[in-house]
Amino acid sequence: MKNPIKVYCVSLGCPKNRVDVETMLGCVAGGVEVVAAPESADVVVINTCSFIAPAVEESVRTIVETAEAIRDLSPRPKLAVTGCLPARYGEELRRELPEVDIWGLPTELDVLPDRLARAVRGGGGGGEPPHGQRLISTPPGYAYVKIAEGCNHACAYCTIPSIRGRLASREAGEIVREARELLYRGVSELVLVAQDLTAYGRDLGMKHGLRRLAESLLGLSGLARLRLLYLYPSGIDEEFARFLGSAGPPLVPSFDIPFQHVHPDVLAAMRRPRSAPPAAILERVRRHIPDAAIRTTFITGFPGETPRRFQALCDFVAASRLHNVGVFPFSPEEGTRAATLPGRVSRKEALRRRETLMAIQAEISAEILSGYVGRTMPVLVDAPHPEWPGLFVGRTWFQAPEVDGVTYVSGPGAAPGRMVTAEIVESKNYDLVALADG
Numbered sequence: 487m488k489n490p491i492k493v494y495c496v497s498l499g500c501p502k503n504r505v506d507v508e509t510m511l512g513c514v515a516g517g518v519e520v521v522a523a524p525e526s527a528d529v530v531v532i533n534t535c536s537f538i539a540p541a542v543e544e545s546v547r548t549i550v551e552t553a554e555a556i557r558d559l560s561p562r563p564k565l566a567v568t569g570c571l572p573a574r575y576g577e578e579l580r581r582e583l584p585e586v587d588i589w590g591l592p593t594e595l596d597v598l599p600d601r602l603a604r605a606v607r608g609g610g611g612g613g614e615p616p617h618g619q620r621l622i623s624t625p626p627g628y629a630y631v632k633i634a635e636g637c638n639h640a641c642a643y644c645t646i647p648s649i650r651g652r653l654a655s656r657e658a659g660e661i662v663r664e665a666r667e668l669l670y671r672g673v674s675e676l677v678l679v680a681q682d683l684t685a686y687g688r689d690l691g692m693k694h695g696l697r698r699l700a701e702s703l704l705g706l707s708g709l710a711r712l713r714l715l716y717l718y719p720s721g722i723d724e725e726f727a728r729f730l731g732s733a734g735p736p737l738v739p740s741f742d743i744p745f746q747h748v749h750p751d752v753l754a755a756m757r758r759p760r761s762a763p764p765a766a767i768l769e770r771v772r773r774h775i776p777d778a779a780i781r782t783t784f785i786t787g788f789p790g791e792t793p794r795r796f797q798a799l800c801d802f803v804a805a806s807r808l809h810n811v812g813v814f815p816f817s818p819e820e821g822t823r824a825a826t827l828p829g830r831v832s833r834k835e836a837l838r839r840r841e842t843l844m845a846i847q848a849e850i851s852a853e854i855l856s857g858y859v860g861r862t863m864p865v866l867v868d869a870p871h872p873e874w875p876g877l878f879v880g881r882t883w884f885q886a887p888e889v890d891g892v893t894y895v896s897g898p899g900a901a902p903g904r905m906v907t908a909e910i911v912e913s914k915n916y917d918l919v920a921l922a923d924g
Contacts, residue, residue: 489516490516490517490518490519491514491516491517491518491519491528491529491602491603491606491607492518492519492521492526492527492528492529493511493518493519493520493521493527493528493529493530493531493602494520494521494522494523494524494526494527494529494530494531494563495507495511495520495530495531495532495533495623496530496531496532496533496548496552497533497569497623498532498533498534498535498541498544498545498548498569499533499534499535499537499541499569499570500535500537500679501630501632501677501679501715501888502630502632502635502679502680502681503533503534503535503569503570504533504623504624504630505620505630505631505632505679506533506568506569506592506595506632507531507533507568507569507623508620508621508622508623509595509620509621510568510590510595510598510599510602511531511599511621512619512620512621513599514599514602514603515599515600515603516603518621520621520623524552524555524556524559524563525556525559525563527563528563528564528606529563529564529565529566529588529602529605529606530552530556530563530564530565530566531566531567531568531602532545532548532549532552532565532566532567532568532569533568533569534548534549534567534568534569534570534571534572535569535570535571536569536570536571536573536574536575536645536649537570537644537645537646537649538645538814538817538819539817539819540817542571542574542575545569545571546571549565549567549583549586550583552565553565553583553585553586557585564587564588564602564605564606565585565586565587565588566586566587566588566589566590566602566605567579567583567586567588567589567590568589568590568591568592568598569590569592570592570649570650572589572590572591573591573592573593573649573650574645574648574649576589576591587605588601588602588605592635592649592650593651619667620664620667620668622668622671622673624887625868625869625887625902625903626672626673626902626903627673627674627675627866627867627868627902627903627904627905628673628674628675628676628677628711628866628868628887629668629673629675629676629677630676630677630678630679631661631664631665631668631676631677631678631679632656632679632680633655633656633661633678633679633680633683633686633696633699634653634654634655634656634680634681634682634683634685634686635650635651635653635654635656635680635681636650636651636652636653636654636681637650637652637653637681637682637685638652638653638685638688638689639681639682639685639718639758639759640757641746641756641757641758642755642756642757642822642823642824642827643756643785643788643816643817643819643822643823643824644819644822645819645821645822646681648821650681652689653681653682653685653688653689654689655685655686655687655688655689655690655692655695657690658687658695658698658699658702661699661703662702662703662706665703665706665709666706669706669707669708669709670708672903674708674709674710674711674866674903674905675710675711675712675713675866676703676709676711676712676713677713677715677886677887678699678700678712678713678714678715679715679716680716681716682716682717682718682721683696683714683715683716683717683718683721684696684717684718684720684721684722684726685718685721686699687699694725694726696714696721696726697726697729700712700714700729700733700737701733704733704736704737709736710736710864710866710905711736711738711866711883712736712737712738713738713740713886714737714741714742715742715886716742716744717741717742717743718743718744718759718761719743719744719745719758719759719761719762719764719767720758720759720760720761722743722761722767722770722771724770727770727771727773727774727775728774730771730774730775730778731774731775732774738883738884739775739777739778739779739883740778740779740780740781740809740883740884740885740886741771741778741779741780741781742781742782742886742889743767743771743780743781743782744782744783745764745767745782745783745784746758746783746784746785747784747785747788747791747795747799748763748764748765748798748799748802749791749795749798749799750763751790751795752788752790752791752795755788755789755790755824755827756785756788756824757823764802765802765806768780768806779809779810779883779884780806780808780809780810781808781809781810781811781812781886781889781890782808782810782811782812783811783812783813783814784799784803784811784812784813784814784843785813785814785815785816786799786813786814786815786816786831786836786837786839786840786843787815787816787831787832787833787835787836787837787839787840788816788824788831789816789824789827789828789829789830789831790827790828790829791816791829791831791839792829796839799843800842800843800846803843803846803847803850804846804850807850807853807854808847808850809851809854809884809890810851810886810889810890810891810916811843811844811847811851812889813840813843813844813847814840815833815836815837815839815840816831816836818830848915848916851891851915851916852913852914852915852916855891855913855914855915855916855917855918856913858882858910858913858918859910859911859912859913860909860910861909861910862907862908862909862910862923863882863883863907863908863910864882864883864905864906864907864908865880865881865882865893865895865905865906865907865908865920865922866880866881866904866905867879867880867895867900867901867902867903867904867905867906868880868881868887868892868902869902870902871894876896877894877895877896878894878895878896878900878901878902879892879893879894879895880892880893880894880895880900880906880920881893882918890916891914891916891917891918892917892918893908893910893917893918893919893920894917894918894919894920895908895919895920895921895922896920896921896922897921897922897923898922898923899922900922906922906923907922907923908920908921908922908923909921909923
């Protein structure tokens, strides 16, 4: 690699966003060297999220603080802002943040590498032609594989279609080639991501697109885990649930199914894709995969969520015994239908309901995890613990990266990227403690 560009990168938001910046940096002519601090960089890249108001605030705050931190450096690194924030607030941002040197949209991944190279080197991009090998910024054992962009659903609260556009599935052959390359580079867990995995291939005229893609990945050499995130309830029909139950390893029986709510009136107001009731979806999955670990997300305080409708949500969580639950207070986003709906619940009440729901789930999670104490299972080690030498952070099969709890593991053989067999010796509300047996 000749004269690589030194890059300090911050990627905010979802794994799909992370894949974008990894792809972009991997295609910079001459290559890049990722550095640990802005003052060591030729260019600082902030890859932003703007899904909801708190994400917008975090993105803007990060840009402003970073610009201030590098302002007096000599030479000052170029500042690049990419991702969903400029896609949603492009012209306004350019006026308000003149200190940003380079702007990039999610739709410009093919031209952004050259734009970065030109900004740093001047003139043409120079160096070698883009090599196209995706930079991996996750721990060594796993990587995300984005199989589609955009979304065709019209959920009332969601800004994604206006930011990312309509569903655009990648060709299956291209996905398989990328998966092979990642496995060749030492990754052992592939995590498939998209706004809705179950919609994969519909825009290409494919039937059973996700199932066919998964089948083509499951036999790849070196694959220890294939994980599916973001399975919309509307896409989990009887046939697909049967496939999930019959596929077997390395497909992990741990699924993210974003229900968002359970009361039919709230779901109708949300304009969620038509599906069987959440309880029926759970029953369908568990009938085919009795030991499935299910995670989901809910929104509290959506317009029209009366106390009785919220109680239905609480009752569902208490009865369903889900492994992991994420809860977000409703955020009325500009330009969405939900922002104009009557029956608004106060922000304070939405937050209170979130805490209530999370308290119910904390007890359930603690009970579920306590049942693993004394059992031996594989743990994929991600990274050293930042404070305790000899202790590592890893994940069992039912712990998805970045969104679920973790397993703290120590003992012979524990090292980043390794799959170790470990005995679970302690459980907490959301995390486990394990001892590797060598």
